[in-house]
Amino acid sequence: MVLRLTGIRKHYKGAAAVEHVDLTVGRGEFFTLLGPSGSGKTTTLRLIAGFERPDAGIIELDGVDVARTPPFDRNINTVFQDYALFPHMSVADNVAYGLKAKGVRGDACRARVAEALRTVQMTAFGERLPAQLSGGQRQRVGLARAIVNRPGLLLLDEPLGALDLKLRHDMQLELKHIQKEVGITFLYVTHDQEEALSMSSRIAIFNKGRIEQIGTPREIYDRPVSAFVAGFVGTSSLVRRDSSVLVLRPEKVRVAPPGTAMPAGFHVEPGRLEDEIYLGMMTKLVIRLADGTAIEALRPNDGDPADLVSGSPVAVGWDPSTLRVLDETR
Numbered sequence: 619m620v621l622r623l624t625g626i627r628k629h630y631k632g633a634a635a636v637e638h639v640d641l642t643v644g645r646g647e648f649f650t651l652l653g654p655s656g657s658g659k660t661t662t663l664r665l666i667a668g669f670e671r672p673d674a675g676i677i678e679l680d681g682v683d684v685a686r687t688p689p690f691d692r693n694i695n696t697v698f699q700d701y702a703l704f705p706h707m708s709v710a711d712n713v714a715y716g717l718k719a720k721g722v723r724g725d726a727c728r729a730r731v732a733e734a735l736r737t738v739q740m741t742a743f744g745e746r747l748p749a750q751l752s753g754g755q756r757q758r759v760g761l762a763r764a765i766v767n768r769p770g771l772l773l774l775d776e777p778l779g780a781l782d783l784k785l786r787h788d789m790q791l792e793l794k795h796i797q798k799e800v801g802i803t804f805l806y807v808t809h810d811q812e813e814a815l816s817m818s819s820r821i822a823i824f825n826k827g828r829i830e831q832i833g834t835p836r837e838i839y840d841r842p843v844s845a846f847v848a849g850f851v852g853t854s855s856l857v858r859r860d861s862s863v864l865v866l867r868p869e870k871v872r873v874a875p876p877g878t879a880m881p882a883g884f885h886v887e888p889g890r891l892e893d894e895i896y897l898g899m900m901t902k903l904v905i906r907l908a909d910g911t912a913i914e915a916l917r918p919n920d921g922d923p924a925d926l927v928s929g930s931p932v933a934v935g936w937d938p939s940t941l942r943v944l945d946e947t948r
């Protein structure tokens with residue numbers, strides 16, 4: 619275990635930023651804090667880094683309570699969204715800065731810098747100034763600077779937030795590969811659910827300062843514990859039946875003209891096709907059931923002729939075993 623938080627609480631002017639936070643991160647994990655803006659992710663990261671002190675609770679790093687350990691003595695580094703590079707220093711000097719502060723000099727320092735730049739594929743850029751780099755390249759340098767000290771834990775606060783979508787996707791893959799290669803434990807903050815699902819070994823879902831669920835991406839997606847988690851991670855329709863609330867993922871829903879045979883065991887209901895939204899690879903369908911419930915369905919655009927007409931009656935079906943029943947008390 620690299621990190622353990624127990625009963626962490628932090629209030630600002632009487633308002634809770636973080637409340638009752640418990641979590642454990644194992645060595646080599648890519649652990650993500652995911653939640654909407656203001657849910658307490660950054661506060662949690664700042665408490666771990668030591669920039670803030672908790673009002674209550676224990677923070678342990680490698681089994682040691684760090685309540686009295688200042689930030690620079692914690693075996694942690696942080697990568698921020700704005701990279702925080704020194705503008706007047708070359709890329710190589712930026713990466714070397716933290717090493718020099720720790721007394722690593724000469725050939726040993728140069729070798730470590732070269733290794734870090736190689737890892738982030740920036741070997742050819744050592745002599746450049748930050749202003750002569752693109753956003754993605756600056757982000758790589760920020761990462762090289764953070765991994766060069768080989769910290770036990772690397773905190774990353776929305777590190778890809780300033781990049782455009784395409785570059786962001788490329789960097790997601792790359793970050794994951796780099797994390798595997800260097801073997802450093804990552805604690806990653808994002809509000810982007812797709813990013814969290816694609817990169818993480820485990821995810822903690824934050825809502826209003828509390829953790830609602832911790833699990834692997836698959837566990838979180840397939841078995842959300844609350845309507846909040848089901849709605850925040852992926853899209854879903856909530857269907858009320860008797861006293862339960864059921865979560866229905868759009869890719870599990872079949873929509874067909876009335877009377878079409880559905881697979882054996884499917885639950886089938888009549889509805890009306892309200893909307894068709896073309897998304898390129900898929901088309902999203904919105905169906906209204908007789909009781910007013912709206913159901914979303916996804917259909918691959920795999921060349922089938924359009925057999926459904928907006929506004930017309932349709933049959934909606936799903937395999938009841940794929941439904942997740944929610945505990946309404948949460």
Ligand SMILES: Nc1ncnc2c1ncn2[C@@H]1O[C@H](COP(=O)(O)OP(=O)(O)OP(=O)(O)O)[C@@H](O)[C@H]1O
Nearest residue numbers: 630634635653654655656657658659660661662809
């Ligand atoms: N220094 C501070 N003083 C007062 N309130 C603060 C301070 N820092 C954070 N807060 C409040 O604490 C709550 C949690 O903020 P936090 O930054 O941890 O959320 P977040 O999940 O990281 O959000 P975002 O994704 O927008 O960064 C918010 O309501 C915020 O306004």
